[in-house]
Amino acid sequence: MNSRERLHLAIDHQQPDRVPLDLGAAPTTGMHVGAVYRLRQALKLDPPGIPVKVIEPYQMLGEIKPDLMDTLGVDVTGLWPQATLFGFRNEDWKPWTLFDGTPVLVPGAFNTQPEADGSILMYPEGDHGAPPSGKMPQGGYYFDSLPRPKLAADAQLDPADNLEEFSQLSSQDLAYFETKAQRLYEGTDKAILANFGGTAFGDIALVPGPWMKNPRGIRNVEDWYVGTIQHRDYVFKVFERQCEIALSNLNQLYQVVGDRVDVVYMSGTDFGMQTGPFISPKTYRQLYMPFHRQLNDWVHQHTPWKCFIHSCGSIAALMPDMIEAGFDIFNPVQVSAAGMDAQALKERFGGQVTFWGGGVDTQHTLPFGTPDQVRAEVREHISIFGQNGGFVFNTIHNVQADVPTENLLALYRAFHDYCAY
Numbered sequence: 001m002n003s004r005e006r007l008h009l010a011i012d013h014q015q016p017d018r019v020p021l022d023l024g025a026a027p028t029t030g031m032h033v034g035a036v037y038r039l040r041q042a043l044k045l046d047p048p049g050i051p052v053k054v055i056e057p058y059q060m061l062g063e064i065k066p067d068l069m070d071t072l073g074v075d076v077t078g079l080w081p082q083a084t085l086f087g088f089r090n091e092d093w094k095p096w097t098l099f100d101g102t103p104v105l106v107p108g109a110f111n112t113q114p115e116a117d118g119s120i121l122m123y124p125e126g127d128h129g130a131p132p133s134g135k136m137p138q139g140g141y142y143f144d145s146l147p148r149p150k151l152a153a154d155a156q157l158d159p160a161d162n163l164e165e166f167s168q169l170s171s172q173d174l175a176y177f178e179t180k181a182q183r184l185y186e187g188t189d190k191a192i193l194a195n196f197g198g199t200a201f202g203d204i205a206l207v208p209g210p211w212m213k214n215p216r217g218i219r220n221v222e223d224w225y226v227g228t229i230q231h232r233d234y235v236f237k238v239f240e241r242q243c244e245i246a247l248s249n250l251n252q253l254y255q256v257v258g259d260r261v262d263v264v265y266m267s268g269t270d271f272g273m274q275t276g277p278f279i280s281p282k283t284y285r286q287l288y289m290p291f292h293r294q295l296n297d298w299v300h301q302h303t304p305w306k307c308f309i310h311s312c313g314s315i316a317a318l319m320p321d322m323i324e325a326g327f328d329i330f331n332p333v334q335v336s337a338a339g340m341d342a343q344a345l346k347e348r349f350g351g352q353v354t355f356w357g358g359g360v361d362t363q364h365t366l367p368f369g370t371p372d373q374v375r376a377e378v379r380e381h382i383s384i385f386g387q388n389g390g391f392v393f394n395t396i397h398n399v400q401a402d403v404p405t406e407n408l409l410a411l412y413r414a415f416h417d418y419c420a421y
Contacts, residue, residue, distance in 0.1 A: 003075035007191035007262060011306050011329065011354045013389045018419040019382060022356065022394045024064035025078035025193040026265050027056060028310045028332060029357070031399040032141060034102045036062030038405045043071055051095060051103040057110055057122065058085035058134065058143050058210065059398060060098075069190070072412050076392070077190040079261065081197050082176050086134060086143075087125040087211030099139050114138075121146075122210070130213035141401040145208040148219035151227070159237040161217030165209055166198055166245045169252055178256035185260035193308065195265040196253055199246045201239050201291050202228070203269045228279075228287065236287065243291045247298055254303050263329060264305045266295060272313020275338045284318050289325045296326025308356065312397065314338045316345065323352050332397040333358030335381070342384045355385050356392040360411055366395065367403045371410035378414035386421070393419065 001009075001017045009016040024030040031039070037052045045067055053063040064074065083089055084107070092108025106112070109126025118138030124130050134143035177196070184192050200206065207224045209215035218227045218234075228235050269288075271278050279287075296307045306328040314337035315322070319330070333355045335342045342358060360366050360377050369377075385391040393415055399408070 002189035004189055004191045004262070007075050007392065010389045010392055011263070013351065013354070015386075015389050015421045018421060019386050019415075020075040020191070020392045021073055021415060021419070022076040022193075022392050023069070023072060023074045024061070025076040026195060026308070026310070026331070027059065027061065027080075028268060028397055029394045030056070030059075030061040030064065032401040033060050033062030033104050034098055034100065034141070034401045035399050035403050035408065036064065036068075037102050037104070039408050040068060042405050042409055043068070045071065049103055051105045053090070053093060053105045054096075054107075054110070055080075055090055056084055057106065058205070060142050060401070061398065062104075066188075073416065075191060076193050076263075077184055077188060079177065079181055079184060079192050079194040079196075079257075081195065082173070083211065085205070085210055086122050098141075124209075124211050124213045127213060133208070133210040133212075143210075145205070145210050145221070147221070148208050148215060150220045151218055151223040157217070157231060157234050159217075159234060159241060161215075162219075162238045163241055163245075164215060164217075165206075165212060166242045168245065169249050174252055174256050177253060181257040181260045191262040192260060193263045193265060194253075194257065194261045194305075196249070198242070198249055199264075199295055200267040200269050201242065201288055202235070203267070205268065225278075228283075232287065239287070239291050243294055246295055250295065250298055251302070259304055261303075261305055263308050264299060266299075266307045266309060266327070267292065268310045270313060271311045271318055272315040272334070272337060274313060274336075276314045277318050278313075279318075281318055281321055284321055289321055292322070292325040292327070300326060306354070312337075314340055316340055316348075319349055319353075323349065327353065329354045329356050329392075331356040332394070333385075334396050336361050336363060336396070342381055346384050346387065350385075350388065350390055354390045354392060357394045357396055358385055358391075359393045359395050359415070362396050362398070362400055362403075366407055366411065367400055369407065371406050374407050374410040375414040375417075378411060379418045382415070382418045386419075 006016040007020045010020050022029050033054050040046045055063045088109035093105040096106040120136040121132035122134035124133045136143045308329040309327040310331045316339040
């Protein structure tokens, strides 16, 4: 059974030969570049000093090359946009060094000049003439979005300002997705997870527009969250127009990539905290669900794609409505959050959705546990989520930078020891 067949059976709630494995197909299922480097060294895929590419500088995600995918038995590959979250492309690679000394490669537009305090600023599209949009503190691992201007009390709000980044895909964009999808489909046996962009409503990583030089509208994180209450009509109008554009783009995308894509990353908006959801089910139904349903319904009516939602934290209270809105796949399945017990989730929702993630806790067990604890958790979660299909193994969100290498090795050895049905 090849990877594509394995994934199809699993998301159709059947049991393939083993549980499918994902690493790096989506921006929330990957691994920090430092961890990728150390894993490749431990597996003897590279001699010492060979750098790994940073394919998404916002989270400093490392490239998962085909040799690593084959070594680990990864079943899914990602179809990503051309530009990174800071607006420049992965090209003109140059050497760079992490704060801990790890050698990496970064795109040419990646800023490498530290500030006086040792921090590193990132600029939209790599343009140093624009205000910086991201900052990595000295000794840090990732970039934080820099606060955009706070909303003035007397601001005149125009929904068009928060729609600058949503537009019809260009012929160049469509040609890129067509070529890339064909190459992945014909050149590998992997299932394809597409992250086209433009279909997530209120994703707080995207609201500040780190790729935009001078974004307008509500761009400050605090203002945005407050605005979903104080300026509900405004936010709703933004979502209405965004949904119209997304529907048009999805139609054009299906014309060029067709059935080569298996899963589409529809939303990365976080609705959960550690202790419960950010919002009530009523607010979800009023503000988000109408647009999720329109997009997911279009996908189900016109394509064979499955609809994937990422939301961290405790979202069990929202899941019935999200399922009704048409989501087929839930990620990252944060079982450490309140109300997210693995067995309870599988019993309640396992017949309706696929759990993509939930393999091991990246907040506690993987970075701070022992290899034996990692192994035990992997075994337990496979035994629970893997029953009757409906499960794709991945860690609970991206693997962090400082995970001990012995725990990474324990993670993937345990997966292979226990993944067979």
